[in-house]
Each structure stands twice: as C-alpha cells, then as structure tokens.
Amino acid sequence: MPRGFMQEDFLHYVWQHQYFDKTQLRTEQGDDVVVLRPGFRNADAGPDFLNARLVLGDVEWNGAVEIHLFASDWHRHQHQTDKKYDQVVLHVVLTADQPVHRTDGTEVPVLALAPRLAPTLLAAYEALLTAPAPDLLPCAAALPTVPELTRLMMVERVLLERVADKAEQVQDLHAQTGHDWEMTAWLVLAAGFGFKKNTEALTQLAQALPLPVLRRHRHGLRQTEALLFGQAGLLPPAAEAPDAYCAELRREYDFLAHKYQLMDSALPAHTWNFLRLRPANFPTVRLAQLAAVLHAQSRLFQPLLDAPTVATLEKLLLVPVSEYWRRHYRPGVPAAGAVPALGRSSAHLLISNVVVPLRVAHARSLDNQAAVEAAVDLLAQLPREQNSVLAPYEALQFRHRTAADSQGLLALHRGYCQPRRCLHCAIGSRILQRNVPTAR
Incomplete structure (x- = not known):
C-alpha cells in the first residue's frame, strides 16, 4: 500500500482497538503473538504505546509498542540511537521492509498488519480521508448508519471541550493580570x-x-x-x-x-x-x-458573573x-x-463567547463543578446561531435547537471535520467499527 494513502494515526487507531485479524498472529521473526493488553497511548516523547502486555513465542513481555507505516521508519526517526526506544518489545508496522534494532544491537520483533486489515475497513477509512466537497462532512455519505445517540453524545463532548478550551484561555489571562478578575473581565469583554x-x-x-x-x-x-x-x-x-x-x-x-x-x-x-x-x-x-x-x-466582572438569566x-x-x-x-x-x-444576536454571541467562558474559568478556580455546569447550561437558554458553517449539519439532520447545539457543532466542525480527525471522533469511529469483521 503506498505511503501517501495511509496515515500513521490510522495504525494507532487499529492497534488501540485491535481492529485486525489475529488468526495465527506471528512476528516477521516467526514467533507467535498473543495480545493480552495493547498498552496505553503515550502523549509524551517516546514509544507510541506504554505498558503493553504481550506473549511472544513462549515468553510474556511487559513493555512498549512502537508503530510506523514502514519498519524502515524506525531508522528514519533515529530510534536505533535513542535509549527511550530500548523498552519497545514489539514494532507494529503496515509493511515490514527491513529489520530494526535497539541501541544495543538486539533485533526488535516486528508485526506487519497490511495483510490483516479488512478491505471494508480500509475502504471506509479511505472514504473518510478523501471525501470531496469541503463544505460537507467527510462522513456525510455514511451518516445514515450512525445512531442519533452517537451524534448527540459527540456534539455534547466537543461542546464541553470547546468551553474548557475557552475557559483555559481566560484562566491564562487571569494569571497574567495577577489574578485580577475585574481586569480579566475587561480584557475578555x-x-x-x-x-x-x-x-x-x-x-x-x-x-x-x-x-x-x-x-x-x-x-x-x-x-x-x-x-x-x-x-x-x-x-x-x-x-x-x-x-x-x-x-x-x-x-x-x-x-x-x-x-x-x-x-x-x-x-x-x-x-x-x-x-x-x-x-x-x-x-x-x-x-x-x-x-x-x-x-x-x-x-x-461581578455583574457578568451574577446575572441570573439571559x-x-x-x-x-x-x-x-x-x-x-x-x-x-x-x-x-x-x-x-x-x-x-x-442586536440581541450579537449580545447572545457575547454571552456565549465571553460570559460563559468567564464563568466557567471562575468556577474552575474555585473547583465548583455545579457552577461550571450552570454556566454551560446558560447556552441552552440562548437561541441557536445561524451561519454557513452550521447549515450543512442542519441539512444532515444534526440536532440544532439552542446555542449549546451551535457551539457543539462549531467545535465538531473546527476540531474534527475540517481537519479530518475522524479517527478521534465518535461518529467516525462508529462508521469504521461497522466495517470491522466480527471475527478477527
């Protein structure tokens, strides 16, 4: 499979969820493989998955898993000279094009997934990655297969992500002002x-x-x-x-x-x-x-914080x-x-983009979860927004009744649909999951 089509992120997804055929699973060196635990994604420098638990041949290993499209990427990234990668017990790749070694010269077991990926899964992934018409969702054609509950939960999740991101920006401003909430309110407003x-x-x-x-x-x-x-x-x-x-x-x-x-x-x-x-x-x-x-x-600050209603x-x-x-x-x-x-619509945008993040930031500084939820609930009291970004979501039957829905859909568009982060989206994940053979 050509390097240009596949993204390494897809192999991370496949390994994390174990979406590949594990029948007679063997390394390129000929050892049988049993995956007891795929490990946990590493957000810091070093191997991609930590604390994996694997049986290779007759030996059980606890260690790291590194993932690349090609085995030769190990050398291209200079892992053979980096001691952080000495803990890797399995190198998972799409294509095994050469053996790789740790800093001490020992060979790293390699597992090639290319022959073990279901064609239906690859086709669904390619459809998401290469869908035309940038004004539509990459998953538009497959959306009828996604339950409404999955859509609702994803929009709610990204709404909370969006509010949290904005609140963090307010908290950063608050720190820059010497923890002066009045000055923070002025800057944000x-x-x-x-x-x-x-x-x-x-x-x-x-x-x-x-x-x-x-x-x-x-x-x-x-x-x-x-x-x-x-x-x-x-x-x-x-x-x-x-x-x-x-x-x-x-x-x-x-x-x-x-x-x-x-x-x-x-x-x-x-x-x-x-x-x-x-x-x-x-x-x-x-x-x-x-x-x-x-x-x-x-x-x-205090009036914006204490106002009880829209x-x-x-x-x-x-x-x-x-x-x-x-x-x-x-x-x-x-x-x-x-x-x-x-206008009232402009005032509502100010409430969404100024008042709610300000209140959430203040509530988080007090570790007051009830106040955080009350601030987010304020969005549900506002009418929905209307703009060209949101129109395609309405056309595809996403729920869009209040500003909470609007903010969630905007977050979905900017954080997932536009950059095509379908693998990190519950909707995209559901579409891919449907294309994984039951027995694998």
Missing part, C-alpha cells in the same frame, strides 16, 4: 466586542488602556469615548477633525493621554479592519457600543450609544439613516 475581525485589535486596545483610568472617567460617556477612540488611533488631530464632536473628543483625549501618559501605547489607525465588513460591524460602531457598556457599569445579561449589554454614534458609522461620516444598535 473587549476582545468579544471585536467579533472575530477585530478581536486582536480590541485585545491590544484593552491592554493599552488601563482599566483604572477608564473607571475613573466612566461617569462621563464623552470621556469614555475619547479614551477608547483616541487610544485606538481613530481620532484625527483636533485641527483636522471633520466635525465639532470629533474635535472635542480629540481635545479630551489629548488632555487625558498627557495626564496618564497614554500616547506611547496608542494604536495606529491601520490596526483596525474595516474591509468586507457591513457598516453595522465597523470597529468604530463596536467601540461606541463598548463605551456605552463601560459607562453604564461601575464594575464588569434577559438580565441582555440588559447589561444592550445599552444605547451616544447620540453621535446613532448617526455615524465613522468619525465625520453621517449615516444615511439610523445606525443599528447592538
């Missing part, structure tokens, strides 16, 4: 208002604009806007301001920037992405919305912007009509 296209820019802005300064001036919405827009690099000099309001913001910013020594950390205007964004998503509009939230709240969180986030930003998408450029306010 600001990034959330970037809505993907400007997430990095808003993260930089939040880091460049000290929260204590914003707090000190939050009672004046105009000062809050001056700090945000000025530090963002989006205000021209007062002498070049397109209108009186922008000139006033710039003068206010210049005064505050001098007072708090902010100028050196101000962002250049080219940091921000306007291209291919609808005007309602312009970063200037999002900054005005963020300014309104900051102006309305004396604190960020409706309460909506009230925290859906705050009217200043009169100027109800009529402008960009400084000095009046809109033809009213500028749309932050």
